[in-house]
Amino acid sequence: MAPDLRIVVASENPGKCREIGRILVGYSVLSLDGFDPVAFPEEGGDYALNAREKAVAAARSTGLPCVADDSGLEVESMGGAPGPYSARYGGPGLDDPGRVERMLEELAGVAPPRFARFYCVAACGWPDGTSETAEGACEGVILEAPRGESGFGYDPIFQPQGFDLAMAEIDQEEKDRLSHRGRAFRALEPAMARRIRPD
Numbered sequence: 001m002a003p004d005l006r007i008v009v010a011s012e013n014p015g016k017c018r019e020i021g022r023i024l025v026g027y028s029v030l031s032l033d034g035f036d037p038v039a040f041p042e043e044g045g046d047y048a049l050n051a052r053e054k055a056v057a058a059a060r061s062t063g064l065p066c067v068a069d070d071s072g073l074e075v076e077s078m079g080g081a082p083g084p085y086s087a088r089y090g091g092p093g094l095d096d097p098g099r100v101e102r103m104l105e106e107l108a109g110v111a112p113p114r115f116a117r118f119y120c121v122a123a124c125g126w127p128d129g130t131s132e133t134a135e136g137a138c139e140g141v142i143l144e145a146p147r148g149e150s151g152f153g154y155d156p157i158f159q160p161q162g163f164d165l166a167m168a169e170i171d172q173e174e175k176d177r178l179s180h181r182g183r184a185f186r187a188l189e190p191a192m193a194r195r196i197r198p199d
């Protein structure tokens with residue numbers, strides 16, 4: 001019998017969902033739309049714990065294997081902040097462009113190169129409460145002004161190492177190849193495959 005390759009992405013961030021759907025080639029990647037609302041636990045400062053808890057909460061609720069990630073931007077001159085709190089940086093009420101602007105203000109006195117990295121822990125959770133994780137990182141620098149329209153979050157002010165372009169100016173497939181998320185989910189996939197396609 002053909003294995004069931006359905007995987008649900010446990011995220012309400014449409015940018016992340018799009019990327020995970022592209023990265024997990026060969027799976028039938030579903031969103032949470034159409035499932036009962038999932039009660040996600042409050043996120044703290046531990047990427048792996050956050051990712052596992054999101055994936056397992058969604059898997060228990062949907063009855064299907066679920067993937068989630070917890071990710072963030074770590075800026076060297078900010079001591080690694082905002083890190084796992086990147087989605088909430090600047091406080092409630094800011095959208096992605098607002099957070100970008102806030103970060104540029106905070107870094108205004110810091111001379112380039114302003115080293116930073118994106119970091120991601122990807123998790124797959126199962127309805128029995130078990131989970132697997134893998135990590136990925138993407139090094140680069142923070143630019144002085146936003147550039148580009150693609151991607152999401154801090155992509156307009158992040159220039160990956162080895163590129164003269166902001167992440168938001170890079171072709172999406174190329175972003176998947178070099179991104180923290182692409183690396184983390186490709187590292188996670190063999191563990192998913194062992195459970196989903198045991199032969």
Ligand code: IMP
Nearest residue numbers: 069070071072073086087152153154155
């Ligand atoms: P969380 O993993 O849902 O807590 O949110 C991660 C946050 O980190 C996002 O909302 C973005 O602000 C930022 N982030 C994570 N990955 C990326 C990326 O690939 N591009 C730009 N920003 C990202």
